[in-house]
Amino acid sequence: MMLLLLLLPAAIMFVASFFLHPMARRLLPLSSFAILIPIVELFRLPKPYPLWGHALIADDLNTYILLVSSIVGIGVTLALMTLDKHVNVTPKAIRSFYRFFALFWIGLTVSILANHMGIFWIGLEMATLSTVYMIKTSRQPAARKEAWNYMIVGAIAISLVLFGIILIYASAKPVLGEDAMYFDALRLHARSIPSPYLFEMGFAIATMGMFVKMGFFPMNLWLANIERAAFYPIAALFSGILESAVIAGFFRFSRIAEVINRSHLLGYVFVYALVTIFIVAFLIYRAKDFVRLFSLSGVEHMALIALFWVSGGTFAALLHFGAHAFLKPALFLSTGVLESRGRYHISGALRGYGGVRGTLFYYLVTLFLLAIISLPPSPMFFSEIYGFGAMIDMAEQSHHLLAMIGAILLLLILLSVIFYRFVSLYQSMKYEGEVEPKRVYASEVAALSLFALGLVALLLPASMTFLRSIG
Amino acid sequence: MTDFLIGLFLATLITALFTTRLYRLLLWYSLNSLTLGILAIELGSRLDDRGMILSGTITLIVKAVGIPFFLKRLSQHLGLVRQITPNIRIQYAIILIPAILVFTFYLAEPISHMVEGNANYVAVSISSLFLALLLMMEHRNIAPKIIGFLSMENALFLLGTTATGGMPMLVELGIFFDLLMAIVVINLLLRNEEVTS
Numbered sequence: 001m002m003l004l005l006l007l008l009p010a011a012i013m014f015v016a017s018f019f020l021h022p023m024a025r026r027l028l029p030l031s032s033f034a035i036l037i038p039i040v041e042l043f044r045l046p047k048p049y050p051l052w053g054h055a056l057i058a059d060d061l062n063t064y065i066l067l068v069s070s071i072v073g074i075g076v077t078l079a080l081m082t083l084d085k086h087v088n089v090t091p092k093a094i095r096s097f098y099r100f101f102a103l104f105w106i107g108l109t110v111s112i113l114a115n116h117m118g119i120f121w122i123g124l125e126m127a128t129l130s131t132v133y134m135i136k137t138s139r140q141p142a143a144r145k146e147a148w149n150y151m152i153v154g155a156i157a158i159s160l161v162l163f164g165i166i167l168i169y170a171s172a173k174p175v176l177g178e179d180a181m182y183f184d185a186l187r188l189h190a191r192s193i194p195s196p197y198l199f200e201m202g203f204a205i206a207t208m209g210m211f212v213k214m215g216f217f218p219m220n221l222w223l224a225n226i227e228r229a230a231f232y233p234i235a236a237l238f239s240g241i242l243e244s245a246v247i248a249g250f251f252r253f254s255r256i257a258e259v260i261n262r263s264h265l266l267g268y269v270f271v272y273a274l275v276t277i278f279i280v281a282f283l284i285y286r287a288k289d290f291v292r293l294f295s296l297s298g299v300e301h302m303a304l305i306a307l308f309w310v311s312g313g314t315f316a317a318l319l320h321f322g323a324h325a326f327l328k329p330a331l332f333l334s335t336g337v338l339e340s341r342g343r344y345h346i347s348g349a350l351r352g353y354g355g356v357r358g359t360l361f362y363y364l365v366t367l368f369l370l371a372i373i374s375l376p377p378s379p380m381f382f383s384e385i386y387g388f389g390a391m392i393d394m395a396e397q398s399h400h401l402l403a404m405i406g407a408i409l410l411l412l413i414l415l416s417v418i419f420y421r422f423v424s425l426y427q428s429m430k431y432e433g434e435v436e437p438k439r440v441y442a443s444e445v446a447a448l449s450l451f452a453l454g455l456v457a458l459l460l461p462a463s464m465t466f467l468r469s470i471g
Numbered sequence: 472m473t474d475f476l477i478g479l480f481l482a483t484l485i486t487a488l489f490t491t492r493l494y495r496l497l498l499w500y501s502l503n504s505l506t507l508g509i510l511a512i513e514l515g516s517r518l519d520d521r522g523m524i525l526s527g528t529i530t531l532i533v534k535a536v537g538i539p540f541f542l543k544r545l546s547q548h549l550g551l552v553r554q555i556t557p558n559i560r561i562q563y564a565i566i567l568i569p570a571i572l573v574f575t576f577y578l579a580e581p582i583s584h585m586v587e588g589n590a591n592y593v594a595v596s597i598s599s600l601f602l603a604l605l606l607m608m609e610h611r612n613i614a615p616k617i618i619g620f621l622s623m624e625n626a627l628f629l630l631g632t633t634a635t636g637g638m639p640m641l642v643e644l645g646i647f648f649d650l651l652m653a654i655v656v657i658n659l660l661l662r663n664e665e666v667t668s
Contacts, residue, residue: 118639122645122646129653148613151660155653156623159623159624159627166631166638169638170585198582
């Protein structure tokens with residue numbers, strides 16, 4: 001029953017998409033809000049709560065991830081109401097968009113709640129395939145090309161994940177039988193896995209697939225190019241929901257890998273994430289449009305989350321994850337308005353907003369831009385402080401303090417490059433260019449306000465206590 | 472029998488890499504799926520695994536018959552280009568493909584004592600995965616890329632069957648469901664695509 005309630009808003013959207021009257025689109029955000037009812041109930045229920053046998057369960061970690069991604073889903077349905085005001089899109093294409101958005105949402109909800117590696121993969125694959133057509137709803141030649149690119153690279157990434165899952169399953173099947181598919185059983189019996197090498201090989205391949213899907217090295221630009229070519233809400237869905245499901249999978253896989261051989265896990269993730277951030281920092285420095293800039297910044301944040309998580313900074317990783325999941329979709333959705341003069345008109349993009357809605361939009365975008373570069377009191381400021389603290393703590397225990405200080409110094413240098421770029425961008429948006437009146441719609445302000453509220457909620461003592469309790 | 476079928480599976484995939492005609496490529500994909508389906512049924516009968524027999528039967532119906540037939544009809548309907556010349560020349564491909572095979576057997580060597588059954592099967596599965604990737608990369612046209620994607624799925628199915636003695640039924644069915652959804656998405660994409668691709 002609870003599972004049905006969780007999938008109901010997406011199912012309503014799917015059915016409504018077949019005969020979507022323009023006026024009916026206003027009702028979809030309301031039906032999307034209904035997802036919050038079962039999620040709030042899940043927070044109250046004892047954990048782990050079985051949703052579909054043992055294959056789909058709700059624990060503290062995935063309930064939190066589900067809440068964050070659902071808020072993003074609601075925000076995107078709000079912003080979608082005025083999609084046709086900013087881009088050239090036919091009513092038929094909008095209906096198709098909603099249809100595949102619903103499938104995407106169902107796939108990722110299942111994926112986030114999965115305690116079963118196979119179901120996790122099936123949900124992710126379903127979301128990947130539905131995204132292909134969402135990208136294609138834009139009739140631009142670039143979107144057509146990128147839809148095929150996404151189909152191919154996405155298929156490779158997802159195949160790597162399945163490849164890894166098969167090897168992990170093969171490694172544990174002799175002791176666990178078919179239970180070797182369950183994350184919790186694997187974690188519980190990780191020490192008795194007869195062939196840890198096979199497990200680690202599977203983990204490395206599956207992680208590589210998940211990292212490719214998030215735009216890590218060596219596929220740093222593919223996601224940015226796709227998000228640039230597609231309609232802007234797709235980028236918001238990628239950063240807020242898709243990446244949430246992928247990182248949730250990484251959290252679960254890495255928890256098992258940690259028990260098998262922690263030093264291998266640390267070495268692999270640190271090298272991968274540091275190389276990724278190194279490349280991405282310079283790509284951000286050279287980015288000339290909002291979407292690419294935000295997309296690359298998303299890759300940097302996901303790499304930081306992975307680093308904090310494997311370093312034992314669970315609280316820092318989850319706080320950073322929540323903040324990123326609210327900030328990035330908010331920024332992507334605001335590009336619909338910010339780019340009203342064209343893609344490469346950054347200067348003056350924050351000027352010309354009049355009236356209550358315009359002023360509110362101006363302040364919200366300013367808040368998001370300054371929060372994404374971790375200026376206090378952004379949750380990202382605290383998460384980075386705690387995350388670096390966790391890295392130092394871990395290094396002290398493992399007698400690699402000097403190497404860790406070197407890694408942190410490198411990270412700080414790279415983050416300062418990104419910081420510089422964002423500050424320069426903000427100044428250009430605010431002080432340069434001409435003042436031209438721009439129009440902001442109520443649904444867009446509502447979506448951004450929802451994300452701002454989510455961001456503030458993360459800073460509440462109760463939220464912090466809850467995040468600390470997730471082990 | 473298993474060795475013969477796995478050899479045939481690899482052979483059909485290698486032949487597909489040299490094919491320059493679309494319908495012939497569909498035929499090789501169909502044969503590739505046919506050997507996979509028979510292999511799953513044969514292994515399932517030997518292990519007395521009904522789930523694997525069912526997966527093999529679905530593979531025969533969906534992948535060996537349904538998908539090639541559907542893709543052929545679609546390509547006729549949309550008038551897709553049937554001449555599909557690989558970007559990699561044959562003389563280079565002849566060197567590259569054995570190199571991939573040798574490399575994957577070398578890669579699978581450390582895990583040879585860790586998997587149930589014959590470790591060479593795992594090596595063949597991994598090499599099939601790389602060859603399917605090569606099929607996707609060596610063509611500019613969309614249709615062979617789709618076949619490459621589907622062949623990659625076949626390679627993963629082979630890995631799941633040989634390395635683990637069969638994946639759980641739920642996962643197999645989910646993968647089939649996703650495959651069907653992939654076909655729906657490919658259909659939608661192709662219908663809006665320039666027919667000159």
